[in-house]
Amino acid sequence: MKIKRFLERKTAYLFILPALILIILFSIWPIVASLRYAFFDLQLNDQARSDLYTEASYNLRLHNETIDYIRYYLNIDESVVQTDEAHQAIAELRQQVDAFDEYVETNVVQGLEPVVSIDQEKETEITRHKNEIIAGLESFYTLEDEFYSPEDMMAVVGEFNTSLIQSNYMGLENFERVMTDHRVRSTLTFTLIFTFVSVFFELILGLALALIMNKAMAGRGLIRTVSLIPWAIPTSVAAMMWSYLYDGSSGIVANLFANIGIVEQSTDLLLQSSKALLAIIIADVWKTTPYMALLLLAGLQTIPNSLYESSSLEGANRWHQFRYITLPLLKTSIFVALLFRTLDAFRVFDLIYVLTGGGPGGTTESISIYAYKVMFAQTRFGYGAAIVLIMALAVGLITWLYVKSLNVKLIED
Amino acid sequence: MRKSKAEKYLLAAIFLYLFIIIFPFIWVFLTSLKPESEIWGRRALRVFSDNMSFQHYQTLFRGNVLNALKNSLIISTITTVYVTIVASLAGYAIARLEFIGKKLMLLIILGTSMFPQMIVIGPIYRTFVRLGWTNSYFITLPYSMIALPISIFILVNHFSKIPKEMEESAVMDGASQFLTFYKIILPLALPGIFTAAIMTFIGVWNEFLLSLTLNTNAAYHTAPVAISFLRGQFEIFWGQVTAATVIVTIPTLLIVLLFQKQIISGITSGAVKE
Structure with missing residues (x-):
């Protein structure tokens, strides 16, 4: 028996393994990595910040190249300059360069590594040396004399600054910035309003629809098929469709809204922030209410008919039946549907990205859109990660609130 | 058999729902058959065009x-x-x-x-x-x-x-x-x-x-x-x-x-x- 259980366990792990590997590689590892990014000033378009550097490092290959070039230019200058003063300055500069090179050779070099990490003390020492050389050269070129090419020399010396890669570890600074970033606050507020209003209407309309579908005998198949279509099409396609319907001059919905007075002019619909919010919510409600209705319908169908029959024998009216039979028994379904939809709506991206792009003037930017822009338009992945983590925190909070307030278990034992 | 009032409302609600869901698709399909000149301006909201064609589909396939x-x-x-x-x-x-x-x-x-x-x-x-x-x-x-x-x-x-x-x-x-x-x-x-x-x-x-x-x-x-x-x-x-x-x-x-x-x-x- 023991052997059998052992074997069963072994096969179980074998069966689980591929899924586990995929989840670790593409969910858990990226989440942990994002968490790490948030502590760094990670910017992909800036070479000195394009990776995570917990401590400063020094590029020895670039350093050696720079030293060689400086010596080469100094040699040329020596044959060009006329005054004694200049010759003396060159000798001094050579000493400084030699001293720097020697310091790096003895203290910084580790084997054949092209880039080595350095501690605080070495960083200060390197900075002192390079600043000395840069200052020396600057005063050298102010002398009254002929020189080979001051511009080239100064460009070469500038490479010392590139060689020294400072740590881009920032501690909690990204999070502090998120807290005071007014765009985080405005996008978060927008997202919460959008989520709350959309999900509210989806629940009310979805519940009504589910009750109708549950009653309707004829045409039930047709209603179901039709309901599936908005859910099944890509969100970006739905958004494109609605952006046509909302178009200021050709859009039939925009013109309809102008006629019944929701907007003054049909072109206002996507150009005024409150109207644009309305437009986004309508598109979202259109796309997801049928899905909500199908979820709730499935819950309705698990309620035995006998309950309604016996209660109507006892004289309960429709409202009482709904209030005391349907709603309590539908609680779990409503919870699941609400949770799914709230989390979905909270991370809304495709719909807004295609419909308004966050406009007008960033007033319909959801937090996802902002995080996307920070990461992929400004390439600030560290700061973007901090924003996303705030989002994840909000998601956790929403889930916790739902679980607490509706008192439902997520996973049954 | 006469239908009760409630049943009529139910039917109306179902039709309204089906219409709202399907309408955007139909409207988008009709537009895709119109020439570009009729999508803009005064004629934009007409249901059918006199010059329906598949020209946009042909452009798209290229x-x-x-x-x-x-x-x-x-x-x-x-x-x-x-x-x-x-x-x-x-x-x-x-x-x-x-x-x-x-x-x-x-x-x-x-x-x-x-x-x-x-x-x-x-x-x-x-x-x-x-x-x-x-x-x-x-x-x-x-x-x-x-x-x-x-x-x-x-x-x-x-x-x-x-x-x-x-x-x-x-x-x-x-x-x-x-x-x-x-x-x-x-x-x-x-x-x-x-x-x-x-x-x-x-x-x-x-x-x-x-x-x-x-x-x-x-x-x-x-x-x-x-x-x-x-x-x-x-x-x-x-x-x-x-x-x-x-x-x-x-x-x-x-x-x-x-x-x-x-x-x-x-x-x-x-x-x-x-």
Whole structure:
């Protein structure tokens, strides 16, 4: 028996393994990595910040190249300059360069590594040396004399600054910035309003629809098929469709809204922030209410008919039946549907990205859109990660609130 | 037989609902047949044009949309095949086998499906850039993150419905665990596996964010991304946009019509747990 259980366990792990590997590689590892990014000033378009550097490092290959070039230019200058003063300055500069090179050779070099990490003390020492050389050269070129090419020399010396890669570890600074970033606050507020209003209407309309579908005998198949279509099409396609319907001059919905007075002019619909919010919510409600209705319908169908029959024998009216039979028994379904939809709506991206792009003037930017822009338009992945983590925190909070307030278990034992 | 007042309202509500859902599609389809000149200006709101034609579709087929559909088909198919296999194994183990850490596994799956996708995109993007995997079909790998949790949930649900006696008698006869799974369980679970596959396919077909960020080259755009690029900086050719919308909607429409039973079961078994 023991052997059998052992074997069963072994096969179980074998069966689980591929899924586990995929989840670790593409969910858990990226989440942990994002968490790490948030502590760094990670910017992909800036070479000195394009990776995570917990401590400063020094590029020895670039350093050696720079030293060689400086010596080469100094040699040329020596044959060009006329005054004694200049010759003396060159000798001094050579000493400084030699001293720097020697310091790096003895203290910084580790084997054949092209880039080595350095501690605080070495960083200060390197900075002192390079600043000395840069200052020396600057005063050298102010002398009254002929020189080979001051511009080239100064460009070469500038490479010392590139060689020294400072740590881009920032501690909690990204999070502090998120807290005071007014765009985080405005996008978060927008997202919460959008989520709350959309999900509210989806629940009310979805519940009504589910009750109708549950009653309707004829045409039930047709209603179901039709309901599936908005859910099944890509969100970006739905958004494109609605952006046509909302178009200021050709859009039939925009013109309809102008006629019944929701907007003054049909072109206002996507150009005024409150109207644009309305437009986004309508598109979202259109796309997801049928899905909500199908979820709730499935819950309705698990309620035995006998309950309604016996209660109507006892004289309960429709409202009482709904209030005391349907709603309590539908609680779990409503919870699941609400949770799914709230989390979905909270991370809304495709719909807004295609419909308004966050406009007008960033007033319909959801937090996802902002995080996307920070990461992929400004390439600030560290700061973007901090924003996303705030989002994840909000998601956790929403889930916790739902679980607490509706008192439902997520996973049954 | 006269219908009661309530029944009439019910019928009216159903018709209104069906109309609201279907109207955008019909309107978009009608627009796609109009010449561009009639989409703008005074005649824009007329239902039919006198010069209906398929010219926008012809223009579109010379553009990127067909290629994007091909990409979507390839990417969705690859993902569906491997995710369904992986999810079947995992779903069976969770539903039927005893092992330590089962609850933890379920929690991890549930948790990762709730996290906003935006959180994984940064690290995945950087890794893809380093490996040179951007603008390729390697995008199918991170798609597992979207599709696996739902698939596993659907399959756990289906596997636990299969009567236990079936496999017990097979094990009695001396069949190995894997043989039992392959010969007895798999055939019985086929409807569930099919449901999981359909849900994965739709999910991947519709995905936008990963596709937008990882495959930026138009040659590797998927259909949802390609359609969002039809929107130019300053002007939009609604004729082409509406035609593209129609073309991209057709595959989804076919899937819905053919497999609606599986889809309904997929939607509800992912959500409603008995």
